[in-house]
Amino acid sequence: MLIASVSGVSLRLGGRDILNGVSLEVRAGEVVALVGPNGAGKSSLLRLIAGETRPDLGRISVCGAPLDGWSMAALARCRAVVPQDIQLDFAFTALEVVLIGRSPHGTGREESRHARSIALDCLERVGAAHLAPRFYPSLSGGERQRVQIARALAQITGVEAPKGRCLLLDEHTSNLDPAHQHGMFRLAREVAAEGVGVIAVVHDLNLAAAYGDRIGVLDQGELVAFGPPEAVLTPTLVGQVFGLACVTLRNPLTGSLTLATAPLAPTPIPQGLRA
Amino acid sequence: MDAEVLPLPVKRNGAADPAIRPGWTRSTLVMAGLWIGLAAVVLAGIAIGPARIAPLQVAAILSERIGLILPVEHTSAQAAILMNIRLPRVMLGLLVGAALGMGGAALQGLFRNPLADPGLLGISSGAALGAVTVIVLGTAWLGRFAVGMTGILMPLAAFLGGLAATMAVYAISRRHGRIERGAMLLAGVAVNASAGSMTGLLVYLSDSEQLKSLTFWLMGSLGGADWSAVWAAAPLTVLPLLLLPRLARALNAMLLGDAVAGHLGFDANRVSRLSVVLVTASVGAAVAVSGVIGFIGLVAPHLIRLIAGPDHRMVMPGAALGGAILLVGADIFARTVAAPADLPIGVVTGALGGPFFIWLLLRRAPHGRGTC
Amino acid sequence: MRRTVSRVLLSVLMALASGAAARAADTSRLVVIGGSLTEIVFALGKGGSVIGVDQTSVWPPEVKALPQVGYYKKVSAEGVLSLAPTLVMAYRDAEPASALRQLEQAGIPVVLFERTPPLRALEDNIGAVGRLLGTEREAEALRRSLDGQIAAVGRTVAGIGKKPRVLFVLNYDPSQTVVAGAGTIAGQLIEMAGGINAAGDVTGFKPLNGEMVTAAAPDLVLTVEERWEGIGGAAGMVRLPGMSATPAGKSGRFAPMPGPLMLGLGPRLGEALRRLSVLFHGEGVALHGR
Numbered sequence: 020m021l022i023a024s025v026s027g028v029s030l031r032l033g034g035r036d037i038l039n040g041v042s043l044e045v046r047a048g049e050v051v052a053l054v055g056p057n058g059a060g061k062s063s064l065l066r067l068i069a070g071e072t073r074p075d076l077g078r079i080s081v082c083g084a085p086l087d088g089w090s091m092a093a094l095a096r097c098r099a100v101v102p103q104d105i106q107l108d109f110a111f112t113a114l115e116v117v118l119i120g121r122s123p124h125g126t127g128r129e130e131s132r133h134a135r136s137i138a139l140d141c142l143e144r145v146g147a148a149h150l151a152p153r154f155y156p157s158l159s160g161g162e163r164q165r166v167q168i169a170r171a172l173a174q175i176t177g178v179e180a181p182k183g184r185c186l187l188l189d190e191h192t193s194n195l196d197p198a199h200q201h202g203m204f205r206l207a208r209e210v211a212a213e214g215v216g217v218i219a220v221v222h223d224l225n226l227a228a229a230y231g232d233r234i235g236v237l238d239q240g241e242l243v244a245f246g247p248p249e250a251v252l253t254p255t256l257v258g259q260v261f262g263l264a265c266v267t268l269r270n271p272l273t274g275s276l277t278l279a280t281a282p283l284a285p286t287p288i289p290q291g292l293r294a
Numbered sequence: 295m296d297a298e299v300l301p302l303p304v305k306r307n308g309a310a311d312p313a314i315r316p317g318w319t320r321s322t323l324v325m326a327g328l329w330i331g332l333a334a335v336v337l338a339g340i341a342i343g344p345a346r347i348a349p350l351q352v353a354a355i356l357s358e359r360i361g362l363i364l365p366v367e368h369t370s371a372q373a374a375i376l377m378n379i380r381l382p383r384v385m386l387g388l389l390v391g392a393a394l395g396m397g398g399a400a401l402q403g404l405f406r407n408p409l410a411d412p413g414l415l416g417i418s419s420g421a422a423l424g425a426v427t428v429i430v431l432g433t434a435w436l437g438r439f440a441v442g443m444t445g446i447l448m449p450l451a452a453f454l455g456g457l458a459a460t461m462a463v464y465a466i467s468r469r470h471g472r473i474e475r476g477a478m479l480l481a482g483v484a485v486n487a488s489a490g491s492m493t494g495l496l497v498y499l500s501d502s503e504q505l506k507s508l509t510f511w512l513m514g515s516l517g518g519a520d521w522s523a524v525w526a527a528a529p530l531t532v533l534p535l536l537l538l539p540r541l542a543r544a545l546n547a548m549l550l551g552d553a554v555a556g557h558l559g560f561d562a563n564r565v566s567r568l569s570v571v572l573v574t575a576s577v578g579a580a581v582a583v584s585g586v587i588g589f590i591g592l593v594a595p596h597l598i599r600l601i602a603g604p605d606h607r608m609v610m611p612g613a614a615l616g617g618a619i620l621l622v623g624a625d626i627f628a629r630t631v632a633a634p635a636d637l638p639i640g641v642v643t644g645a646l647g648g649p650f651f652i653w654l655l656l657r658r659a660p661h662g663r664g665t666c
Numbered sequence: 667m668r669r670t671v672s673r674v675l676l677s678v679l680m681a682l683a684s685g686a687a688a689r690a691a692d693t694s695r696l697v698v699i700g701g702s703l704t705e706i707v708f709a710l711g712k713g714g715s716v717i718g719v720d721q722t723s724v725w726p727p728e729v730k731a732l733p734q735v736g737y738y739k740k741v742s743a744e745g746v747l748s749l750a751p752t753l754v755m756a757y758r759d760a761e762p763a764s765a766l767r768q769l770e771q772a773g774i775p776v777v778l779f780e781r782t783p784p785l786r787a788l789e790d791n792i793g794a795v796g797r798l799l800g801t802e803r804e805a806e807a808l809r810r811s812l813d814g815q816i817a818a819v820g821r822t823v824a825g826i827g828k829k830p831r832v833l834f835v836l837n838y839d840p841s842q843t844v845v846a847g848a849g850t851i852a853g854q855l856i857e858m859a860g861g862i863n864a865a866g867d868v869t870g871f872k873p874l875n876g877e878m879v880t881a882a883a884p885d886l887v888l889t890v891e892e893r894w895e896g897i898g899g900a901a902g903m904v905r906l907p908g909m910s911a912t913p914a915g916k917s918g919r920f921a922p923m924p925g926p927l928m929l930g931l932g933p934r935l936g937e938a939l940r941r942l943s944v945l946f947h948g949e950g951v952a953l954h955g956r
Contacts, residue, residue, distance in 0.1 A: 091560070092559035099557065100553075102557075109549055111549075122559070126543075343748070375772065378772065379772075380744065501849075501871070502870070507759075517740060517741075518764045520768055634744075634748050635734050
């Protein structure tokens with residue numbers, strides 16, 4: 020089942036081509052990682068799929084229907100987004116923040132009964148159950164990020180969505196320590212295994228390689244590669260797109276594809292500045 | 295969302311959650327407390343005043359209205375004071391206090407800023423400009439008719455002035471059909487400054503009689519309250535009081551950002567527009583009949599957040615009740631402390647509100663409920 | 667439009683009716699709102715009936731011991747009612763109008779008096795108060811005495827060749843020199859006492875900048891007695907911007923006058939004019955005029 024389908028999408032903003040003719044598909048049960056240098060258009064693509072902005076060209080379908088056909092409220096019941104950063108200065112507890120994620124599901128009796136347990140459940144899945152009574156503004160950056168993941172998770176947990184569910188993650192581990200980074204990506208895989216289509220923007224190529232079923236590489240608005248990690252993350256491509264020299268290895272602990280990278284050519288220090 | 299947050303982690307298998315107690319959740323208690331407080335302050339407002347009316351006489355006068363005659367003596371003057379002066383004044387205090395309180399709560403949520411206040415949108419300065427225009431230029435334009443007309447002309451001009459100022463702020467902050475919150479704040483500053491300077495010019499041009507009139511109008515007062523003022527203000531204040539709380543869940547989501555609110559299915563733009571319209575209507579009507587009364591719109595939501603958290607489903611109705619309690623309470627103070635004279639209520643709310651706010655700030659826990 | 671006209675007609679009718687009713691009304695317990703109105707009531711010998719006054723009522727001195735109903739722009743209906751008056755007297759510009767309406771609704775007649783044009787209104791009010799309180803003879807006597815005093819001063823100043831330039835400074839705000847221009851009571855008094863209002867080019871009370879103060883070149887500067895100490899007396903006055911270069915500043919001719927005398931027209935008008943003419947033209951001239 021297709022969770023998201025992007026076809027020939029172009030976006031122009033402020034006189035610049037942000038995205039140019041991008042096409043890809045995400046199936047239920049898979050994790051797609053979007054990688055690329057800064058400014059490649061990864062977050063913009065994610066925002067388009069989330070329905071935040073409309074593309075100038077092309078079509079996008081999410082959870083079985085074109086984006087134009089979705090009402091904001093209906094889409095919110097099967098698609099959740101973890102944005103890059105959130106500023107919240109009001110003293111909601113972490114639990115209350117996660118419960119805000121349940122807003123699309125109304126205020127019926129069923130909902131009120133289940134909302135709390137779903138929220139606590141999601142907090143536990145991100146390893147933040149102990150943070151439930153803490154005030155959100157008092158949490159560290161990493162803790163806040165995990166609470167946001169829990170919120171998005173709560174949004175699409177325990178819902179009837181015959182056309183599929185979608186989880187969009189925009190650098191959702193940027194503030195997390197390595198252990199939690201792995202933890203959150205493992206969680207992404209678990210969620211995918213439950214039938215959700217997960218799209219994650221990520222900077223770390225190794226995380227993308229380890230946890231992505233397929234990887235989409237964006238460079239200056241173009242999707243230059245899309246496929247399984249082995250096929251996509253070749254030294255040639257990495258050098259071309261990221262300006263990095265790389266060697267592909269197998270992680271002896273997990274068996275997944277791993278890249279060892281180094282800057283392409285050391286930039287020569289100008290003669291006059293040499294010590 | 296309203297049960298007390300539990301201090302223990304919960305087991306995956308959904309083991310018993312000790313914090314869920316049916317019925318007596320914290321917010322229920324707070325709301326009950328607020329309603330009781332409101333009833334108390336209304337009774338106090340009716341029973342207390344410069345004219346001496348004993349509690350039993352109050353009861354007798356009120357019960358007479360419903361056909362029950364009590365064997366307590368009272369004069370017709372006392373009945374007139376109670377029914378035609380104190381009661382409408384208390385009612386007006388309720389309406390204005392609730393409008394200011396809920397308006398402040400809505401704007402604080404909308405601007406994601408706990409220091410927002412209905413004045414931000416230019417309502418107060420626009421209303422002041424409208425009222426001062428009528429006071430200073432009214433006689434010039436309408437001649438002797440103005441004296442009899444100021445009764446309706448001033449509130450009308452104040453309301454239109456507040457509306458015009460807010461529309462200007464709104465128009466300036468719109469871009470491609472969306473409201474830019476940051477631009478709205480700045481537009482508010484600009485409109486406030488412009489309205490303020492035009493008001494200042496009119497003050498300069500005023501003669502001493504007009505100056506005295508407008509000085510008191512600018513300080514705010516419930517002293518002009520009679521039943522016609524109450525009926526005039528009621529529709530525009532009550533309707534938003536009923537409609538604004540329905541935006542509470544949307545405002546909660548919008549605190550996380552417009553983008554996230556969109557992800558959660560809320561049209562932040564539509565909610566912003568609607569909030570601004572409703573707040574302008576209710577606060578505009580309030581300012582039109584009572585002048586500029588500060589602090590209530592700032593303090594009431596804050597107090598509720600302090601006791602019951604920032605969830606708008608609690609803060610909005612709570613701030614309305616809290617604002618009503620605060621204003622009626624302040625008015626009781628304003629009309630008894632210098633009796634038989636009447637203090638301007640804006641002075642009382644400022645004098646009590648300022649130090650109280652400072653105390654609140656000094657007591658704040660880091661990142662706790664004290665500051666937001 | 668029709669509603670406006672009928673409202674106006676209604677107010678006129680009510681005024682007439684209340685006037686008629688008032689004439690027959692109980693005037694034993696009076697609340698008087700308006701300083702000069704209070705002075706008229708006392709001048710007609712009915713001070714004993716006054717049980718409450720407003721903040722602008724400061725004369726005669728015994729008035730200060732009476733209960734205060736607040737400022738006439740902020741009348742508290744309940745406050746007035748708590749004194750159990752039988753009649754309320756006020757100027758038409760008292761506010762809020764709803765408070766006066768509430769008094770009427772509570773059965774207390776409210777009699778309104780005009781304030782403009784100032785001199786005619788004063789004469790009319792003395793007569794009206796006399797009729798209201800049943801002291802028509804005293805009222806007539808007061809009016810004749812007042813007319814006599816005004817006429818006497820008028821004769822005195824008619825013969826004056828060189829009229830002094832006089833400036834009245836309302837010295838409440840030390841950062842601004844607010845002067846009485848044309849159309850103010852103070853300005854009118856200056857002219858009636860044989861002076862030239864040095865600030866006659868401005869209308870109403872306006873702040874004047876230093877250059878204009880010097881350009882006005884007053885020979886004498888009047889100010890409010892109640893604020894004399896606060897502003898530092900003559901030494902303080904001469905420090906006002908532009909003042910030291912004026913004839914008054916150079917010769918130190920500053921004179922405080924009681925506020926109520928200069929800012930409103932009341933039964934002490936004659937005394938006010940006499941004092942002013944003495945200040946302007948010296949003792950000898952005033953005695954002559956008698």
